[in-house]
Amino acid sequence: MTDTLHEAEVPRFPGARAERCPFDPPPDLQALQEGGPLARVRLWDDSTPWLVTTHAEQRALLADPRVSADVTRPGYPIQTPRSGGGSLSFILMDDPEHARLRRMVQGAFTVRRVESMRPAIQRIVDDLVDDLLAGPKPVDLVEAFALPVPSLVICELLGVPYADHDFFQDNSKTIIKRDVSPEERATAGGRLAAYLDGLVGEKLDRPGDDLLSKVAARVKDGELTRSEAAQMGVLLLIAGHETTANMIALGTLALLRHPGQFALLRDDDDPKLVAGAVEELLRYLNITHSGRRRVAKEDIEIAGQVIRAGEGMIMPNDIGNRDPAVFSDPDTLDLRRDARRHVAFGFGVHQCLGQPLARVELQVAYGTLYRRVPTLALAAGLDEIPFKHDGQVYGVYELPVTW
Template identity: 75%
Template sequence: MTSTAHPPTAHPAEVPEFPMARAARCPFDPPPVLRDLQQDARLRRVRLWNGSTPWLVTRYEDQRTLLGDPRVSSDPATPGYPLSSAVTGETNISFILKDDPEHARLRRMVTAAFTVKRTRAMRPGIQKLTDDLIDSLLAGPRPVDLVEAFALPLPSLVICDLLGVPYADHDFFQDNSRILIKRDIDPEERLAASTNLLTYLDDLMGAKIAAPGDDLLSGLVGRIEAGELSRNEAAQMGVLLLVAGHETTANMIALGTLALLQHPGQLALLRDSDDPKLIASAVEELLRYLNITHSGRRRAALEDIEFAGEVIRAGEGIIAPNDIANRDADAFPDPDRLDLTRDARRHIAFGFGVHQCLGQPLARLELEVVYGTLYRRIPTLRLATDLENITFKHDGSVYGVYELPVEW
């Protein structure tokens, strides 16, 4: 599926491997090699696990330009697409990796559930879930793992309610989701996890067809009956929304909390304020600063594209790591400084162009509620171990921490 017709412009020994490792002492920062490449050239070849050499795009404006270019494809079946592993399960995650017009056709079917107006109406419910979970934290033993006790349950409860997925099954879908987003996993294990989730959602769609409820998946039943959508396509949508709806936000809650605990001045600024504008600003800055999706947006050129003094040939891959783009000094002055008062709204943590994250209004709302509540209600929240003992998720497509022991 990957093209090798166009050799790299640099000598093979000069082509760095991708993805790169982060520096152990700077777990919140992009890999140092990415920073070097950003300063060195606008485009650069990198070498993937299978020996292919796609183009790496590191600068903010360049990423926005290429991600918005209709001459690049998001479909893993496109020749030259830079696959992240031998078996990724990418073909079973619905419209996110399809091109228009099919991408737009499927996406429109679920867009209404994620509008800003619709998600704002969910705020009271999300606030209550947040407060209830914090009540349980305060009443429970200490120290406690904030990931398992708070960061993971909250977005899981929210997305389950929205989709109509029984939260009682959370262990099943969380376990399989963890496998899907791991990069270095046995291909058969990844395929099994993908099949497990697809089968689960297909069975659930069958139940919705028989007895529709008041939820997003039930809302697709009419589409299926009208012949606009197959049951399998609906199940694939369910897998995408379920996995993306809890994994990304859960990791952002935990990693954001850890980053704030390492920046006490910024934490105090947020903790001591009830200004909605500051809380919203903090969410945008933490999204820019942390970039939990850190394996790069991946595309393949459909035709020759002249760009930045190079020619990206049809059938060549493109990788755009948003973590380094959001640390581009030309876009964000002093980019390695966490500044909750910064206007960071132009970040591309949610991607850019037609494929930018559908669920970003809901993610923003959940983070606003969490960041505006957790530290105010537990003002003495602190790590229960040293930073050096925290295990970070370097092995997957979503960055975060496996555990976050805290006390107060």
């Protein structure tokens, strides 16, 4: 079918966001959604996978066992040219191997376990706000607050020295940028894998009360190879700080651009309001803006179309979360909305393992920063804020603020 598609008929993906609407999905995504649940798009390699634009169809396909997350399957719509290196552990695998590896670490991310971490996360946030208030202004909120919060938390959870944060943050940024060469991405991935391999070795010799030590114990028991353990550590380290850091900064920027909504969080510390605000910000904004990628293992009939075995599909959660069939007035930020049906963390067996931790971090960060710094304000115009249009993870490189 793809051979019959003319280039002029098929829009490129991902498209560009409108400069004046950096929080909204690209306009062409909204136009495609208006045209129906399924459309073809053209990727960097001229492949033409299906774009799934509606909330119901996204959830249906993400939960369908005939849909594969295996990046090595023919037809999988890869995001960037590959260097031949390994994938990020179990998130790009199918069951049963995906489930086997995921089970090894999922105990650290249960709601109960994460809730027990809330006081420690609160101390981290309070200390950073103390430093913020005692320091000069204006200040880059990304560097001073948004990036350190999840980095400190995931380092504590994994047992990674925070003193090495410049190293792992720099290499993480290279891995998730779209416009770097395959060789640069592979080199950065290799550096992180070697670093985590060294830490796994240390945990094998001197285990502690941390997640990486528990992973290392699986190596000792013969359930994992050391290389698999290191790659799992890379996944948890990158995913554990990059997405939440960008969400803290982008969410703050969105609230500062919506002063009435900012005032709700600033003036009311009701935990239910804060928790609901986090869900709405997760719905309204979009960090993983290249869409969730899959490939059909069998023919799948959906929305009046047939997705053939071997055909790729992309499910952009930003447009799924703006589906008017599910969320009324979807382009409006409304912190009092019940937004719990959003797909920011995906759906089905591959939904984000760390979502309980991300939720608590965001609740503590949003619920503390604005209350303690009630006059927080942008120190630059929106057109001066450097957005991450070139990344697989969306956000801002810097966020100058004052008070």
